[in-house]
Amino acid sequence: MSNSEVVELSAPRDGDVVPCCPPITAGELSRADAEKMAAMFKALSDPVRLRLFSKIASHPGGEACVCDIADVGVSQPTVSHHLKKLREAGLLTSERRGTWVYYRVAPSVVAAMAAMLELRG
């Protein structure tokens, strides 16, 4: 039932602040915000995606081409599929340069998730 409305999470630029969701301790999430944030968490809810993401995030220069990170134990189409999901969730951006496609982390979106998880302290 919930698949009718797909959130448009078209690749935020580096530097934008995602206009979503104060710390969870600040009050309960609206249904819409919950769906947006859940989509982001869902993107990181798979071990393969998490490893791809960490490989990119920890790669020198903050970016990596698919060939650098594809060794995660699944087939190439599956890697591509997962990268697409991360991109659609706004967590990664991609850019083709010549033969290779480079991925990098979208800091603002990750920051939004981290901010949401800040408990008062």
Added chain:
Amino acid sequence: MSNSEVVELSAPRDGDVVPCCPPITAGELSRADAEKMAAMFKALSDPVRLRLFSKIASHPGGEACVCDIADVGVSQPTVSHHLKKLREAGLLTSERRGTWVYYRVAPSVVAAMAAMLELRG
């Protein structure tokens, strides 16, 4: 690599630091760590669970009984199912006091997720 076995996620105490996973920028995740973290993110990857979680986190006193938060648009058994998942992921702890069951956030586990998302370039 980091730590050994399935964390006994029964009830981390309030000041514990979960021994898992430095910031993603620090290096790529091991397969085992990726699975552990993915399980936590997966727990928050559902809008209903996210709303339940935020209701508890933002509830006065830091805890809430099921009856306080059950109004999220799904049946009561479904609420219970989701709370169980959050509990199994280590994000919530529960305690029965008389008639009611109280849930509260496990701060250390949430902090571990937040820490992992710190990008601080």
Added chain:
DNA sequence: CTCTTGCTTCGATGTCTGTCGATACCGTCC
């Protein structure tokens, strides 16, 4: 003890998702 209320567990069901091989696409090099 019996009834009621709050919560959990069980069983069934329809949908979503991770995975693969095959194939199409896109740049580069010869």
Added chain:
DNA sequence: GGACGGTATCGACAGACATCGAAGCAAGAG
């Protein structure tokens, strides 16, 4: 041009998941 290597899409399928109603349990009231 054609061949080739790096990525993306497609189609199929098994396993996982969210959801519900019904039934089970626990604790308090009468």
